[in-house]
Amino acid sequence: MKNKIHLKTASLVAALLAVVMAVLGLGMTALPASAAELTDAEITLRTESVVSSQWDQVDLTCEWSVPDNSRPGDTFSIQLPPQLRWFGVTSFDLQNPDGEAVATAMANDSGLVVFTLTDFVAEQPLNVGGTCSFSTQYSVDPGDSEIEELSFTVGSTVLRVPVDVQPCTSECGPSLPTEAGKAMWWVDPAQTVLESIFYMPPMPARTNDVVITDTPAAGMEIDCSRVTPRVGRVLNDDGNITEPYANEQYPASLDCTPQKLTASWTGLPEGLHVELYVVTQVTDPALDVYENSGTVTISGEETPVSAQTRRSSGSGTGNGTPTPTPTPTATATPTPTPSTATPSPSPTTPTATSTPSPSASTTTPTATASATPAPSPSTATPMPTATPTATDEPIVVTTEPLVAGPTENPSEPAAEAPEEPLANTGSQGAAFVFIAAALLAVGSLLAFAGSRWSSRRSH
Incomplete structure (x- = not known):
């Protein structure tokens, strides 16, 4: 009884493994071929x-x-x-x-x-x-x-x-601007954020009031949370204000909307430097050029400023040609020309010639007729049949195509260069299916053995 149970269990396990292997095989067969890295591009x-x-x-x-x-x-x-x-x-x-x-x-x-x-x-x-x-x-x-x-x-x-x-080789320190201006650049490689700076000469008078307005063009909006005013006397190597700042001593008054920014200072002393950094978000990524304009007013003297930044994008071209379709070469089957058979000559039937009888005389002799009898058909001697030559054979024209035999021993066909196999071509799936079939066969044999053992035990 235990052997019977063991055989049944083994057959069930083999059948289950066969199903699993078959599913894996079919799944791997359906997998697409893997892509390759072209190291020889x-x-x-x-x-x-x-x-x-x-x-x-x-x-x-x-x-x-x-x-x-x-x-x-x-x-x-x-x-x-x-x-x-x-x-x-x-x-x-x-x-x-x-x-x-x-x-x-x-x-x-x-x-x-x-x-x-x-x-x-x-x-x-x-x-x-x-x-x-x-x-x-x-x-x-x-x-x-x-x-x-x-x-x-x-x-x-x-x-x-x-x-x-071409790095700087002389007078490479920060150069002080002689007039107000504006510059703008991309912040991120994806080109979704622009930053600009308003700059100006050091304050010219003992006390100065400064007003800056910024008006972005279409496709841009000011990010009012990222407006940075700076005031100070120390410049870095790039000519920009660096620490220590005097922002708290001379605070800026800001009035900002996405379409316009106004920044103002009052009572700035002579020689002080002022900058304003403004971040704008791109709202229309389809534009090629982004413009930002504004004004800088120092002690009542207004100077219009503007900046323009082009979008830099990657591009490229490509092409290819299809595989040429081979043109089949038509092989003409020669049509045999029928030969004109030379007819065999017909036998000539000989003509019998009669010998004329002599004229009768006064003496009546016995006339002897010496005539050559004509041959009867049954005894006629046939003419010899001429032996035909090779050209006298009749040509038999067949409707089956002619098959030309090789004139020399054929050479072995050139083996095609094997293509480089991909990482997975699905052939592994066939192996799984084969294993599944083998397991299914094992399970069937075990089940058959179990049934035979059961029948013996019952007898």
Whole structure:
């Protein structure tokens, strides 16, 4: 009885394992092929940017290509050097002339730019390549060097791109502004936030009243929680006010809405420096140019100021060609020309010639007729039949196609170069299904053995 229970349990376990393995096999068979990193993609980088100070913009262009028959989802990448940070939109398409995306580019905060091929290459897998362009910022102080090479990592290759660095060599201290002005720049690489500064010369009179107005154009709004007035006498190396500040001694009066800001000071002493920092949020990301204007009034003298900042975006092109369709070569089947058979000559029937009888004379002799009898058909001697030559054979025309035999021993067909297998092609699923079938067979044998044991025990 125990053996019977053990056989039943074993057969049930085998059947359950067979079901599990079959499900796993079918699931793995349905898995798509994994994408590959194209370490042999070719990329050429160029720049004509000149760097003179920290945060200067460095524009880069590239030419790229990937091996033939690359697949959708395959990737290649560019790692920016530590001196540069990504600047601009973090993703963009590389399109063909018809607007179809051949690849997409995505940049992360570490400066890694990953290009991913789209479904376009499935239909046009040959000669896939194009161009790209994007902007970065020089994030470190250029120092005193005149020429510096930037090292970009492309797959397992390091590309060195020279950048023209022209740092200050004389009178490099902070320069004091001689008139009021305004500057504006992007705060984040995604280009969603702008910051601007109003600057002006040191206060010219013994006592001065200052009023600043800021009016952003369409597509921008002032963030009133991020307005920073500064007053002081000490400047840093960039010419901006640094600690110790005199903000509490000479506080600013602020009147702010998303569309307009007014900041005012009264009784500022001679030689004091005044700055105003304003942060604006982008409300229309579709614009290419963002403008911000305002006025600076010192002791009743008003100076209009403005600033403009362009959006820097990545872009690129791409294209490919489809696999040519082989043109079949039509093999003409020769139509045999029927030969004209030479007819065999018909036998000539001989004609019997009669010998004329002599004329009768006065003496009646016995006339002897000597006639040559005509041969009867039964005894006629047939003419010999001519032996036909090769050209006398009749040609038999058949409607079946002619099969031309080889004129020489055929060579073995050239083996096709095996394609590089992907990380998962679904073949593992077939193995699971095979194992499931084997387990199911084992379970069936165990169940059969159990039934046989049960029948013996009952007898």
